[in-house]
Amino acid sequence: QVQLVESGGGLVQAGGSLRLSCAASGRTISTYAMGWFRQAPGKEREFVATINWSDSNTYYADSVKGRFTISRDNAKNTVYLQMNNLKPEDTAVYYCGRRISSGYTSPIAYDYWGQGTQVTVSS
Numbered sequence: 576q577v578q579l580v581e582s583g584g585g586l587v588q589a590g591g592s593l594r595l596s597c598a599a600s601g602r603t604i605s606t607y608a609m610g611w612f613r614q615a616p617g618k619e620r621e622f623v624a625t626i627n628w629s630d631s632n633t634y635y636a637d638s639v640k641g642r643f644t645i646s647r648d649n650a651k652n653t654v655y656l657q658m659n660n661l662k663p664e665d666t667a668v669y670y671c672g673r674r675i676s677s678g679y680t681s682p683i684a685y686d687y688w689g690q691g692t693q694v695t696v697s698s
Contacts, residue, residue: 577601577687579671584692587661591696595656597671597689608674609654610685611645613667613694622680623669624656634679639665661696668693 583595597609610625624635624645633645644657654671669692672685 577673579673579687579689581669581671581689581692584669584694586695586697589662589696589698591661592657592659593661593694595658595669595671595692595694597654597656599652599654599671599673601652605649605652608679609645609647610672610674610679611654611656611669612672612682612685613665613669614691615667618667620670620682625674625679626654636680658694661694663696663698666694666696 578600580598581595583593585593587593606628608625608628611623612620613623614620622636623639624643626633626645626647635643642660647654671689673687674684675686676684678684
């Protein structure tokens with residue numbers, strides 16, 4: 576089946592930037608919408624951003640809008656999450672998922688997930 580592998584996480588101080596990558600097997604991102612979620616200890620998994628496959632429109636959670644940018648490179652079969660002006664509350668494990676239905680803010684809309692990459696923002 577499809578495999579998704581996240582990378583690019585790490586430790587960064589507040590105000591810094593990171594770029595996460597999600598490498599997918601096959602031609603996954605050329606035919607499916609993709610999204611990023613995150614989960615911090617003691618909190619539920621929350622929607623971060625998604626990008627459509629049909630029109631490449633993007634959608635963001637209010638908490639990251641204006642700071643994060645989701646993009647994709649179909650030739651490389653990779654989805655990216657550029658994170659700027661990072662804040663301590665952005666600390667979480669970030670997961671990449673393949674979306675198969677509408678309702679993109681819900682994990683139910685995604686059928687495959689990567690193992691996640693840790694992002695830690697210090698103050």
